[in-house]
Amino acid sequence: MSKHHNKGVLLEIRDLKIDGYADETWVPIIKGVDLTLRRGEVLGLIGESGAGKSTIGAAAMGYARDGTRISEGSIEFDGMELTTATSAEKRALRGSRIAYVAQSAAASFNPAHKLIDQHTEAPLHYRIKKRMEAQEDAMELYERLRLPNPTEIGFRYPHQVSGGQLQRAMTAMAMSCRPDLIIFDEPTTALDVTTQIEVLAAIRDIVDQFDTAAIYITHDLAVVAQMTDTIKVLLKGEEVQHASTEKMLDAPEEEYTKSLWAVRSFKRPQKSRPEDDSKPVISVQGIDAAYTGGAKVLDDVSFDIYPGMTVAVVGESGSGKSTAARVITGLLPPMKGEILCRGEALPPRYQDRTRDQLRQAQMIYQMADTALNPKSRISDIIGRPAQFYSGLKGQGLKQRVDELLDLIELDPAKFYNRFPPELSGGQKQRIGIARALAAEPEFIICDEVTSALDQLVAEGILKLLDRLQQELGLAYMFITHDLATVRSIADEVVVMQNGKVVEQGAKEEMFTPPHHPYTDLLLSSVPEMDPNWLTTLLEERGVDNIGEAASV
Amino acid sequence: MSMFVIGYYAALITASCIAAYFQNRKAFMLLFSLTLVSFVLGIVGGVPALRGVTVFAGILALAAGTSYAFREFLIQVCSPAIAKELRTAPLTAAFGMFVIFTYAIAGIFAPWIAPFGQSEVIASAFEPPNEDMLLGADQLGRDMFSRIVYGARNSVGLALVATVLAFVIGALAGLYSAVKGGWMDQLSGRVADVIMSVPSLIFALLILSIFGTKLWVIVLVVAIIYSPRVFRLTRAVAGNVVVMDYVEAARLRGEGDWHLIRKEILPNSTAPLIAEFGLEFCFVFLLIAGLSFLGLGIQPPTADWGSMVRENATLISFGDITPLIPAAAIALLTVAVNFVVDWMLFRSSGLKEQ
C-alpha cells in the first residue's frame, strides 16, 4: 500500500455479493467483499479453489460469467458504477481500459486468427491506432516481453506457438490499448516451473514499465509474493485478511492466514539406506519405454528403492516420472530393462503377475476424485482388496475395514457406509491410502498425492504417510513436482528430464550445490516465499538467461 | 365483430397486463406476442383462425394441467430420492411420463379395455363412429378403437423387444471393447462403422426382401441395425470411465474383466445409458412403424398402428381423419419419450448450457 498511497483510486468495490446457480437455486458464492485499488497498484487475490477469486476478477470488469449474477454491492471503476452501467458502456471499457489475461492462453486465443490480428483487434475497434501502427506496437510489446523473433511471431496461429510464449503474447495483447487495469487470472498455473519464471518476469516488468494497475489471481503464495504490492486472502467467498505483501509474509494476523504460511514447517529427519545387505524393494534397471507408436519417453532409467525409505522422483511435465510409475506397476511394459522386486524380476505386464506380486506394489493417486469409485461404499472400496488378497469375509472383513479406518484416523462408525462424493478432498485421499494399505504392501507409489489438496490438508496427509511408514515399514516412491514436499518427506531424490535420470542421491546432498545444471535450474526456478526471490534470481541468472532461454 | 373476438382480445390483453404487473417477463412476452400474432391471424384467417387458436390453447392448458397433477401424483407416491429428482421435471417431461404411463396401461390391459377383439369384424367397411364404435370401423369393418388399443400392445411391444435386444448387443459389446481395448475394440468399431454407413430403412428393406416379414426377422434386423448406435455411446461413456484411476486400481489389483464391467464401469455409466435407451426406443419404434406402413412390418390381421395408417390411407382424400389416429398414436408416444429423454439429458449434462 505504501508506494501507491497518494495516487488516485482506480477501482472501488463495496460489499460485493455474487450468486451462483446450482441445483435449481441461486446460492451466494461471494458474500460481501470490499476492494480498493489505486492507480499503478498490484493486488494479489489468493485463496483455495472455490474461494471465489476468479469470480471477483471477472466482476471487476463488470462481467458475470454464465451461471453467476451480481446480486448486491457496487463496483466503481474510475468514477463509473459498473453494476448499473449499460452493457454498451461496460463494453467500451473492456479491452481499452480494463484488460484480461486468462489462465489457459491456448484455449483463449481464437484458433482461426493470427496472434497479431487478435492483438490489434481492440486498438482498431476503439480507433486508437491504424492497423500498421498497431502491428508495430505489437512487435514492440513482443520484444519487451522477450518473445523470440518479435517481428515474426505475431503472424503465426496460436497452435503454432508454445504455451509459455502464448501466455506472454496474451499479456502483450492485454497491453495493446495501454489499459489502466489488467486482471491476471492464474496466468502461470498451467505452466511448468522453468517456463513460469520467464512469464512471471515478463509480466512484472511490463506492468512496472507502464505503471498499470493489476489484480493478480493465484493460489500460489510464493508467486503472489513476487508479483504484488498488497495481498488479499479469501476463504469461501469472504475476505480473511488484507495487508501489504511484506506484512502478510512477516506477520500474518488471522489464524487462517498463519496456517497458510505455516504449512511448510513439517520436516522429517533424513534416513539413509540400510547398513545390512538387504535388497531394494524395487529396483528399476535400465528401462526404456514408449507409448504405442510414439517416441521414447523413458531412456535408460535406473534407480533403487530400499525398504522403509522414501524416494522422491521430481521433474517437470513430460519428464517421464509418471511413466516410470506405469512401468513399475506393469501398465506399460518396457522395451528394454527390467523391474526387480527384492532381487526377483517381475513380469513386465501386470496381467502376467501373480496376486502376491500385485499385492506388494500399491498406488495412491493424485486426484482423489477419480481414484475412488463414486458409486461404491467406503466399506467396499477398502474391503475389496482385503477380501481379494486375504480372503477375509463377514465379521473378519468388517474388523479389518474398521482397523484400516482407525489407521487413517477416520471414525469407522461415521464413514463405513458412506460414498466418496460425500467426503472432503482430504478424507478421500485418506481412503485412497487405506485402500493401498488394505493389500498389506511393502511398497507404495504416491503419484502427486498432495498437489490437488489445500496446503493444510496436504500437510496432514504427509504426516499420516510418515507415521504409517514408521509403523509399517513401508517404502514410498514419491512422484512430485513440488520441491517443498520433497524437502519435508524424502530420503533420496531422483531428478528426471526428458525421460532420462539427470541426477540422483541423498536429499541433503541434492539440496546443496553444485549440481548438474538442470537440477540447479529446476531447484532455483521453484518460487520461494521471499518477495525478493525473483529479483535476486534474475540478477543472478541475468535477464536473458531464464527459462527456455537458459539452455542446459 | 362478434362477442367471441372481443372476448378473445380482451382476455389476452388482460392476461398480458397481469403478467407485466407481476413482472413475469417470460409470460408477458409470450402473451403479448400471441396478441400481436392474433391481430394478423384475425385479419388473414378471420374468426375460425382465432377459434382454432383458442381450442389449441385450451388443449395445451389441459395437457399442462394434467401434467402438473400427474407430476404431483408421482412425487407423492415415489420414494424421497426419486421425488427430489421429479421435482426438477419440467411440465413437458411430466406430460411425457403421463403418456407413457397411459400407453403402458393400454398395452398391458388391452383385452379388458378394448370392447372388441382386434380381428373381429363387427360392422360394414368404413362405418362412421356411433355409440358402439368410438372411432368407427376400418376397411374391413373392425372396430378402430379396439384395434388402436391392441396396437399399443403389438406395435409398442415389438419395438420394446427389438430395443432391448439392440441394447443388450450394443451395450455388452461397448463395455467389453472399452475394457479390453486392442484389436477386439478396433474390430467392433469397424463393424459398427459399416453397419451405420447404410441408411437404416434401406438396410431393413434389403434384409426383409430376402427373409420375408417374419416377426423374429424384424426384431433381429432392427436390433442389428440400431445396436451400433448403442455400441458407440456405451463405448464412449465407458471409455471415459475406463481411464479413471479407480479402474486402474482395480486392474492392478488383478480383478477380472467381468468384475471391472459390473462393479466399476456400469454403475458409473447408467445415466447416459438410460437416456440412450429412450432415444433408441424412438428410433426403433419409428423404423418399425415405417416398415409397417410400407406393408413390411407386422402382418394383418394383427392390429398395428403403422399398417392401420396404410390400410385406411384412402380415407384421407375424403377429408376423413381416421388414418391419422394411429399415426398420431405413434407420434404421441415418440414425442412423450423424447420429452422425458430431453429432461434426463439436461439433468445429466448438468448446467453446461446455462
Next chain:
Amino acid sequence: MKDILGLVAKRLGLGLVTLLVVSVLIFFAVELLPGDIAQAVLGQMATEETLAKLREEMGLERPAVVRYLDWLAGAVTGDFGTSLIDGEAVTAKITDRFINTLFLAAYSAAIAVPFAITLGIIVALLRNSIFDRVANVVTLTSISSPEFFLGYILILYLAVKWSMFPAIASLSSGMTFLELLERTFLPALTLVLVVTAHMMRMTRAAIINLLASPYIEMARLKGAPPWKVIVRHALPNAWAPIINVVALNLAYLVTGVVLVEVVFVYPGIGQLLVDAVAKRDFPIVQACCLIFAATFILLNLAADVGAILTNPRLRHPK
C-alpha cells in the same frame, strides 16, 4: 497443406473401402436367400428343369465371388442387370426415378438448409428464453412424428380441405418448372419439416458448444460487440460443425425420402425400391440399396472432408 491433402486422401480411401464392404454386404445378403434366386423367382412349385434352365440363364452355376465381381464391374459402369419380373434393364428403370428423387431432395434441402441454420443460430443466441423453450418443444414434436403422419396432415389440410396443392405428386413430361415445384410442394414440405427440426437442434447445440469456449469469453472481455463476437470469433470456427450438420441431415433426407415418396405416390427411386421389395425383384433391390448407401456414404464423407478443410489447426500446420 501436405498434411491436409494426406488427411483428405485418407478419408476418401476409407470411404471407398466402406463402400466396397457395403457392396459386398448387399450382394452376399441375397446369397443368404433360402434356396437361391432362381427358386425365389419361380416359387416352390417349379420343376427341376425350369429351375436348371433359369439358373443357367442367370449364370448361377458360377462361383459367388465371380458373380460379385461381375456385378460390381457392371455397377461401376452403370449396368445393374435386368429385372427378374419383366426382364427390363434395371438401369433404364432407375435413371429417371433417381433424377426425380434427387430433385425432391434438392428442393427440400434448398428450403430447409438456410431456414434451419438461420433459425438454429437465432435460437442458440436466445438460449433459455421462452422462444428457445417453445422451439425445443416444437422441433422435438416434429422429429418424433413419422414422416407419413406429417405427410397425411399436410394432405388433409393443404390438399383436401383447403385445396391449395395437389395431394398426389404425379409427374408428366412437358410440365413447366413452376408446375413441377407446385406439384412436388407437399412432399418437399414434409421433408423440410422433419429435416429442419433435426438441423435446427444440431445447429443450436453446435453453436452453444462453441459459445462456451474460452476464446469467446476472451473476445467479450476484449470489448467486442455481440455481432462481432459471432461473425469474427464464432463463425470461422463454426463452419466445421455446421457443414457436419448439413451433410448429416442431407444423408437423413435420403432415408426419409422413401416413406414420403410412398405417401405422395411420387415416381422416385424410393417407391421403386419398396415395390421391388414387395415383388422380391432382387436386382432392383440391390441396385437401389447400393445407390442409397453410396449417397449416404458420400454425404458423410463430405461432412468429414469439410470439417478437415475448415479446421484452422490443420490449415496452418506448425
